[in-house]
Amino acid sequence: MANDMVIAQTTSDDEDQAKALARGAVESKLAAGVHIDAPITAFYWWKSKVETAREWRISYMTTTDRLPALEAWLHEQHPYDVPQWITLPVTGGSEAYLSWVVEETARA
Structure with missing residues (x-):
């Protein structure tokens, strides 16, 4: 199950935009959850x-299955010319929790 989950990261120079990028991904079932770090x-x-x-x-x-759709969505929504986009493997x-991520990102 661990190898199904990934953490993908980007940044925003606007807190409201960061919240919109977070909420939109969760509402679209592209991410099970999103964290926004302090500035x-x-x-x-x-x-x-x-x-x-x-x-x-x-x-x-x-999840690795939803990652391509999340990346495409982010590039459509993000205001930067070249937004940061990196992925980090989850090895354990x-x-x-890992099952929850998989369940919540399953296509509706």
Whole structure:
């Protein structure tokens, strides 16, 4: 069951947008749950200079089956030209929690 679950992450420089990206994914059954971290400070290269931004990290709990649909949805909804999109494998965890993620992301 653990290898069915992944955590996918993106960021947003707007708290309300982060909440909309979280709620929309859950309402669409693309993620069983989403965490939004407190504001973080990001430093990154953009258009040949170092930028700094205050961002909220958004972590989606989903499955490998739902990941492609979640990624496509996120790229349609996200305002950034190049949003961060990374996935982290889940190699273990509570069997009850992992089962919940799979059940909640099953297509309706």
